[in-house]
Amino acid sequence: MITVNRVRRAFYLDSVALMRHSRVLAGMDGVAEAAMMMGTPANQAIMREAGLLDMDAASAQGGDLIIGVRADTQAAAEAAVEEAARRLDQASTQITREEEWRPRSIRTAVAAAADTNLALISVPGAFAAAEARKAVRRGLHAMIFSDNVPLDEEISLKQEARDCGLLVMGPDCGTSIINGVPLAFANRVPNGNIAIVGASGTGIQEVSCLIAAADSGVTHAIGVGGRDMTDAVGGLSTIMALDLLEHDSGTDHIVIISKPPSQSVARKVIESVAESSKSFTICFIGAGSLELPPNAQFAGTLKSAALLAVGREPDDLALPTPRIAPKGRERIRGLFSGGTLCAEAQIVLSNLGRQVVSNAPVPGAMADTDAKDADRLIDLGADEYTQGRPHPMIDPSVRDAELKAALTDSSVAVILLDVVIGFGAHDDPAGHLAHLLDGAQGDAPLVIASVTGTEDDPQCRSSQAAKLERAGVLIAPSNADAAALALACLNR
Template identity: 60%
Template structure:
């Protein structure tokens, strides 16, 4: 934090957090800028900016409805220049030159007047205001998707109880992904319509499974996000149960996939009971869960890949991909695997694969059986870069891939690292070209005897970034690209001679 920080406050100037995050990234990318953020001046956001060394007394004085722009640059003059650029970005009209500017409603009330047939509100406001906005939407008869996080557990429970009484769905808070009637919401991919319904407490889990179903020739009826805490005892799976009812009653849904971290025991019991009462078939993917007693119409799987395969009726994904053969083409690795993930559930899935291969694995988001991260340790480390400790004051790495750069450079230089494992998540809401961002970083910092780099791309070719195009960019940068995140983890192990199911000490190389 050596640079010069300047703040500017725009009174009563509101933009939603996704828009601001994207804007922040564009500004922070400019030459001479060390760090930059545009945020609404809520106490929580100001703390974040303060922590990021981006807050001055000017920004400190802002209120929740004010936009704070914080820029730290290598010189005061440069900071001021970039501030001007940021301000002009804010003022750039949304419409086309010369044409009438489209009016955008600022409240749910006005939006509903303009589009009275709407049935869902996507809420992406600072956490302090999110519950109030959700309640307003519910009372106007709308289903709610809450992208916002930092909503209290008590508020979540109250909202979901009210929603239940009103017969409305509250997806979230902290719900990153949903596809309703083919409409992608927040972070989601362009997948075909079909007969598989997804319910997930995890955003990237929903994305990976939906993309793999598309890859296997299937399609989705709906993908319903429930928020990361829905299956906690306190919330009791209220949204998940309502989503189950909805998909159970939906004639377009033939098979239902449930994706989550292991739920609280009581909640799991209620869910399985509800599933047992359904006439439809289910795939249960509780990442990292141990034995479940399942009803006859449900099967349990350990990975997202297996969930997709099961939902496709047993279609095998990644046919032709041979990790052992592929690993043989790569220089024999030494050392450990460092996984640098932007998707939390993708990180969890990799841990499952490692554990199944008998590997000890550490993570900042450990699944049951994995150990907490030990920065000095020499073992495998699988890191979720989307976790709070990395995103405080910064956008999510799916929006801002620079979050991964420092760790990636460190891993490339480390003699302890034999394999670097990456995920690349594309689709709506994600960075415009994450592979294009990774490639030059890899090229610049790679050593001839350095770690092998392995990645998979979560996405479809119908996505704006294009899955094939992203994979090609990675391959051109010397990355081994696996067809799924699970396969990438398997390949990482194969490169170290630790093929799943075999004793890791039995090195074939």
């Protein structure tokens, strides 16, 4: 095997575009693996680990772009590197030709458009807080999609924003909806009178879509970032979001979604809730019930949070008729693209008496060391699956290897899947899954899925569900219902 590198100095292209190009290179004749990445230390470590970096390229800086190809022959590697160079040339020409004016900085953008009120930031994590700080200092609210932002940067940025009366959503904020506008990975949900404040992107997506399915709607969904309700960050953005929503006349009810927060943050949040004129549903996934003020109700799952928010009973959804899972098998295998959906399924199965292991275990589940005598639920968005690769919501093939293994595993009776659609997500995740399932053997496990999305999403929920049903998949109305249905099928 030959590894060839090229470094293009001071050249930036966003990570999604680079991944798209990398996949084309990886598919070329004789190429074993290929990647194009910005030369940050984290990216260089990933490329080195994958055998895509030689000593030469290691001198690249964070602002340089590295092309790395591992191939059978020198000629194949060189051909791929040439193709990469051609694609980069094309990308830069395209940007130059575009007639639209592009400022080089947030400062210039704000100087030209004084009504700018939000900066959406998705640059590499090492630079994201610096960009957000520039935005805050110019009076903008910020949404930081980037992950890998240092914790101390998150804290100081959020403190500075709070002192200016500004909101920082994130870092690692995948989903927000402001005034009906979906930002990053969000769904097209109707307007209504319910707001969501969430530390989890897929949690916000599931709850907002279930609210839409119940013929209600959303005013705003504010993502605060996965670390906001930890002791270290102290719920700075959560409290700021609740303050903003308190003055929002369109919002009557607020749903708060998080993993169980630290005690001190839980206390602060509950104090804010008690002082509010609005009513609340508090969904601390995996927490026991909480002592709450009279204007708040507790939900243990995303599904019950959505139903309580619209005034229904938590179990008020009709389940499809269970099918019979293959006999003589006991295990459920869950393959999730959404971390919070994986957590919710673990809670549903644990509460129904199942022993659950996971690479991202909730309280009550075990770490994924010995899966033989337990249901195994995998979060495929976790770092070990996504380092140097797109998230499974963007690239559903991240799930392929685990799905193929589960389909031929003679201990697995039911496979549980989540399909998350909406803006930012893959344009046809159900089609991708259906293609894989078409090749399954007759005695393969029963496959159950939920589709998180709405009819107005670009992929359209019912079209995605229909594709899966044609491939033999049993569709549940929600992620929690899919987990409950899996057990019902096992027990038939």
